[in-house]
């Protein structure tokens with residue numbers, strides 16, 4: 001039932017987000033709208049095959065021009081497939097991005113963290129903030145996500161948020177230039193809300 005409902009949900013209009021005032025504050029990271037001055041940080045993080053190979057749509061090699069093009073798209077509305085992109089910021093620096101986007105019929109969560117910031121819980125905290133935004137501000141009933149079969153770390157991030165595996169699809173990886181098995185997961189709003197009330201808690205959902 002809920003999967004069908006999610007497919008019929010349209011994103012609300014973007015002005016509330018485009019106002020540029022929205023900041024989702026966690027204990028250690030803040031999510032805000034990406035801006036062109038983030039280009040060098042985006043490039044620095046994405047100029048790493050071990051990051052880009054785990055994303056479906058990013059090109060490899062990844063150039064500064066790719067970062068500028070992506071940010072230009074964000075500043076001009078983001079396009080239909082990355083409707084709500086956020087910079088993940090800590091210590092005044094962009095260390096990654098997270099976003100809620102249309103992917104085919106589904107609305108999906110996606111993210112990356114620069115290698116020098118891996119293993120500190122930043123992806124989990126940032127994704128939790130973005131998921132809270134999706135359920136609270138966009139009023140989605142459920143959210144999907146998928147990770148390539150060889151990306152267990154992302155599976156762990158999603159599992160910690162309450163996502164559960166549903167099925168596996170072959171998804172094209174632009175960087176690898178081939179289809180890769182992608183393990184799809186789903187998170188109903190109710191399960192996320194229940195998880196937030198559990199002992200894990202502690203994150204300021206902001207926004």
Ligand SMILES: CC(C)(COP(=O)(O)OP(=O)(O)OC[C@H]1O[C@@H](n2cnc3c(N)ncnc32)[C@H](O)[C@@H]1OP(=O)(O)O)[C@@H](O)C(=O)NCCC(=O)NCCS
Pocket residue numbers: 050051052054055110111112113114117118119120121122123124125146147148151152153154156157
């Ligand atoms: C996946 C990624 C986002 C994780 O970022 P991060 O900030 O290091 O993630 P966190 O620290 O919040 O959590 C990582 C979890 O994965 C676990 N982990 C790390 N490497 C792992 C591995 N090889 N196998 C299983 N679990 C692993 C960590 O132990 C941690 O779990 P824990 O908190 O239970 O100990 C980051 O590695 C990345 O950007 N990778 C490239 C892009 C990408 O994969 N994006 C997601 C596409 S679906």
